[in-house]
Amino acid sequence: MKKRKGKVRLTLSYILLIAIAVVSIYPVLWVVLSSLRPGAALYSESMWPSRFTLDHYRELFGNKAFPYATWYLNTLKIATLSMIFSTILVTLGMYSLSRFRFRGRQTTLTIMLVLGMFPSFMSMIALYIILLQLKLLDTHAALVIVYSAGAVLGGFIVKGFFDTIPRSLDEAARIDGASHLKVFTRIMLPLSRPMLTYVALTSFTGAWVDFIFARLVLRTKEKWTLAVGMWDLVNSYQNSNFTMFAAGSVLIAIPITLLFIFLQRFLVQGLTSGASKG
Amino acid sequence: MKQHRTTATILSVLVQGLGQIYNGQRLKGIVLLLIEALGLVYLVPRLGEAFWGLATLGETTQKFVKVNNSAQLVKGDHSIFLMLNGLIVVFVLIVFLVIYVLNIQDAYKTGLLRDRGEKPKSFRQSYENATGRYFPYLMLALPALGVLFFTIMPIIFTILLAFTNYSAPDHIPPAKLVDWVGFKTFKDLLFLKSWSHTFFGVLFWTIVWAVVATVTTYFGGVLVALLIEQQGIRFKKLWRTIFILPYAVPQLISLLIMKNLFNGQFGPINQYFKAFGLDGLPWLTDPFWAKVTVIVVNMWLGIPVSMVLILGVLTAIPKDLYEAAEVDGASSFQKFRIITMPFILFATAPVLIMQFAGNINNFNVIFLLTNGGPIKGDYQFAGATDLLVTWLYKLTLDNSKFNVASAIGIVIFLMIASFSIWNFRRSRSFKEEDMIQ
Numbered sequence: 210m211k212k213r214k215g216k217v218r219l220t221l222s223y224i225l226l227i228a229i230a231v232v233s234i235y236p237v238l239w240v241v242l243s244s245l246r247p248g249a250a251l252y253s254e255s256m257w258p259s260r261f262t263l264d265h266y267r268e269l270f271g272n273k274a275f276p277y278a279t280w281y282l283n284t285l286k287i288a289t290l291s292m293i294f295s296t297i298l299v300t301l302g303m304y305s306l307s308r309f310r311f312r313g314r315q316t317t318l319t320i321m322l323v324l325g326m327f328p329s330f331m332s333m334i335a336l337y338i339i340l341l342q343l344k345l346l347d348t349h350a351a352l353v354i355v356y357s358a359g360a361v362l363g364g365f366i367v368k369g370f371f372d373t374i375p376r377s378l379d380e381a382a383r384i385d386g387a388s389h390l391k392v393f394t395r396i397m398l399p400l401s402r403p404m405l406t407y408v409a410l411t412s413f414t415g416a417w418v419d420f421i422f423a424r425l426v427l428r429t430k431e432k433w434t435l436a437v438g439m440w441d442l443v444n445s446y447q448n449s450n451f452t453m454f455a456a457g458s459v460l461i462a463i464p465i466t467l468l469f470i471f472l473q474r475f476l477v478q479g480l481t482s483g484a485s486k487g
Numbered sequence: 488m489k490q491h492r493t494t495a496t497i498l499s500v501l502v503q504g505l506g507q508i509y510n511g512q513r514l515k516g517i518v519l520l521l522i523e524a525l526g527l528v529y530l531v532p533r534l535g536e537a538f539w540g541l542a543t544l545g546e547t548t549q550k551f552v553k554v555n556n557s558a559q560l561v562k563g564d565h566s567i568f569l570m571l572n573g574l575i576v577v578f579v580l581i582v583f584l585v586i587y588v589l590n591i592q593d594a595y596k597t598g599l600l601r602d603r604g605e606k607p608k609s610f611r612q613s614y615e616n617a618t619g620r621y622f623p624y625l626m627l628a629l630p631a632l633g634v635l636f637f638t639i640m641p642i643i644f645t646i647l648l649a650f651t652n653y654s655a656p657d658h659i660p661p662a663k664l665v666d667w668v669g670f671k672t673f674k675d676l677l678f679l680k681s682w683s684h685t686f687f688g689v690l691f692w693t694i695v696w697a698v699v700a701t702v703t704t705y706f707g708g709v710l711v712a713l714l715i716e717q718q719g720i721r722f723k724k725l726w727r728t729i730f731i732l733p734y735a736v737p738q739l740i741s742l743l744i745m746k747n748l749f750n751g752q753f754g755p756i757n758q759y760f761k762a763f764g765l766d767g768l769p770w771l772t773d774p775f776w777a778k779v780t781v782i783v784v785n786m787w788l789g790i791p792v793s794m795v796l797i798l799g800v801l802t803a804i805p806k807d808l809y810e811a812a813e814v815d816g817a818s819s820f821q822k823f824r825i826i827t828m829p830f831i832l833f834a835t836a837p838v839l840i841m842q843f844a845g846n847i848n849n850f851n852v853i854f855l856l857t858n859g860g861p862i863k864g865d866y867q868f869a870g871a872t873d874l875l876v877t878w879l880y881k882l883t884l885d886n887s888k889f890n891v892a893s894a895i896g897i898v899i900f901l902m903i904a905s906f907s908i909w910n911f912r913r914s915r916s917f918k919e920e921d922m923i924q
Contacts, residue, residue, distance in 0.1 A: 354633075421854075425884070
C-alpha cells in the first residue's frame with residue numbers, strides 16, 4: 210500500500226518536473242529555432258522550421274542599417290573596462306570597510322545602505338546634466354565611469370566575504386612586519402579569488418545588458434551598445450524583422466549564459482551569502 | 488616653549504601648509520600650499536555665483552533684442568545649470584574645507600610634539616603613517632569620490648528638483664526660469680485630483696504587484712526545490728541545470744523574447760490557443776491580462792533565483808531533525824510543515840523582504856514587456872501596468888515633468904527605506920534570539 214502511494218507520488222513529481230522543464234526551455238529553444246528559420250516574420254506555421262538557414266546571422270553583420278558588429282565591440286569594450294574598474298573600486302572600498310576599525314566607518318556603512326535604497330535612475334536627470342557639462346555625453350567613458358562608481362554601493366556581499374576571512378591571518382603577517390599594502394596584495398587578494406570572480410562577473414554582465422542608462426547617454430547609432438540596439442530593433446521593427454532579432458539575441462545571450470554556467474558556483478555562493486544560514 | 492603649537496596653528500589657519508613649513512615639514516607644507524592654491528583658483532571666481540544661483544535659480548530670461556532691425560537672442564540664466572553648478576561648487580568647497588580643517592589639526596598636533604621636545608615627523612615618516620594608520624582612509628578615498636560625485640550629488644540634485652516647478656510646458660530652461668516652490672509638488676501629487684488619481688492608482692498596483700510577484704516566485708521556488716530534493720527522484724543535477732536556464736539568459740533578452748511570445752496577433756502562445764480551438768487572449772493589450780502576463784513572466788524569471796537560494800538552505804537542515812520526526816511517526820506533510828518550512832522561512836526571511844523591496848523597483852519586467860501599457864485614459868502619462876518607477880521614468884524622459892518625477896522618487900525611497908530598516912532591525916533581533924541553532 211505504502212509502496213504504491215510512493216509510486217503515484219513519484220510519477221506525479223516526474224510529470225510536474227517535465228512540465229516545468231518544458232516551460233523553462235521553450236522560450237529559449239523557440240528563439241534559437243526562429244533565428245534559423247527562413248523569412249523575417251514573427252508568425253510561423255510551426256515551431257520547427259521547414260528548413261534551416263544561417264542567413265540571419267550573416268545579415269546581422271552585413272546589414273548597413275544595423276551596425277551589429279560595431280555594437281558588439283562597443284559593448285565588449287564597455288563591459289570589460291567597467292568590470293576592471295568596478296572590481297578595483299569595490300575591492301578597495303570593501304576591504305577597508307571590512308578590515309579596519311576607523312572613525313567614520315559605521316557612518317559610511319549606514320550611508321551606503323541608505324543610498325542603495327534610492328531608485329537607481331532617480332538620479333538620471335542629474336547625471337545627464339552632469340555628463341553634458343563634462344562633455345561626456347554620447348561617450349563610452351561616461352558609461353564606464355557611472356557603472357564603476359555605482360558598483361561600489363552593491364559591495365556589501367564583498368564586505369561580508371572579507372569578514373569571513375580570519376583576522377588572525379593578517380595579524381600574524383603584520384607582526385612579521387608586512388605592511389598593510391603587502392597584507393592586502395599578498396594574502397587577502399589571493400584568498401578572495403572566488404569573490405573577485407563574482408564581482409567581476411556581475412559587473413561585466415551588468416554592463417553587458419544595461420539598457421536604461423545606455424539609452425540615455427548614447428545618442429548616435431554607431432556608439433550604441435547591444436542592449437540599446439536590440440531594444441530598438443524590437444520596438445521599431447517588431448514583426449518585420451523578428452528572425453534577425455532572434456539571431457542577435459542568441460549571439461548576445463551565448464557569452465553570458467556560458468559565463469554563467471561556467472561560474473555558477475560563485476554566483477550561487479554570492480546569492481546565498483545574503484541569507485543567514487542556520 | 489609653549490609657542491610652537493599656537494604659532495603653527497595660527498599660521499595654518501592663515502595659510503594652509505604654512506604651519507607645517509614652520510614646523511619643519513617642508514615638503515608636506517608645500518603640498519598643502521599647492522592644494523590651497525588650487526582650491527582658491529577654482530573657488531574664488533565661482534563661489535559668489537554659485538550661492539546666488541542656488542538661492543535665486545536665475546533672474547533674467549532669455550529674450551530677443553532688436554539689433555539693426557534683426558532680432559538677436561540674448562542668453563538669459565539657465566536655472567538648472569545654475570543649480571547644478573552651484574551644487575558642484577558647494578561639494579568642492581566641502582572637500583577643500585575638510586582638507587583645511589585636517590591641516591589645522593595636523594599643525595596643532597605637530598606643534599604639540601615639538602613643544603614636548605620631540606622631533607616632527609619627516610615626509611618619509613608621514614608616508615609610512617599614510618600606509619599604516621591612515622591606510623583605510625587612503626583606500627576608501629577613490630571609491631568615496633566616485634560615489635560622492637556620481638551618486639550622492641545626483642541624488643541631492645534630484646531631491647532639490649522636487650521642490651521646484653521644473654516641468655513642461657511652462658518652466659523649461661533656457662526659455663523660461665525655474666523657481667523654488669516648496670512642497671507644492673507633493674501637495675499636487677497627493678491632493679490635486681488629476682495627479683492624485685494616477686498616483687494612488689499606480690501606488691496601489693505597485694504594492695499589489697510587489698506582494699504577488701514576491702509570493703509567487705518565492706513559493707514557486709520552494710515547490711521546485713522540494714520537488715527536486717524529494718527522495719527517489721533521479722537525475723537531480725540535470726533537473727537543477729535545466730531549471731536554472733531562465734536565470735542564465737540575460738533578462739533583457741528573455742523579456743524581449745517574452746514580449747514576442749505573448750504577442751496577441753502573431754505570437755506562438757495565441758497560436759497554440761487557436762490550435763485547440765480557443766480564442767487567443769489579449770495578453771499585452773488588455774489591462775487585466777497584461778497584469779496577469781507580467782506576473783507570469785516574472786515567475787519564469789524569478790523562480791530559478793529562489794530555487795537556487797532554497798536548494799542552498801535545504802542542504803543546511805540537519806538530517807537528525809527528520810530522523811527524530813520519523814521516529815515519532817510524523818507524515819511527510821507534517822515533516823514539511825514543522826521542520827522544512829520554518830527552517831527555510833527563518834533562513835531566507837531577510838532575502839525575502841529585500842526581494843519585496845526590489846520588486847517595488849522592478850523596472851525591467853514592466854518596461855520591456857508592456858512599457859506600462861495598455862494606456863489608461865484617465866491616468867496622467869501612465870498605463871495600467873505602470874509601477875511608480877516606470878511612471879517616474881516616463882515622466883522624466885518622455886514628458887519632462889521633472890519635479891513630479893523627483894517627488895515620486897522620494898516617495899519610493901521612503902517606502903523602500905522603511906522596509907529595509909524594519910528588515911534590518913528584525914533580522915538583528917532574530918540573530919540575537921538564536922531561534923533555531
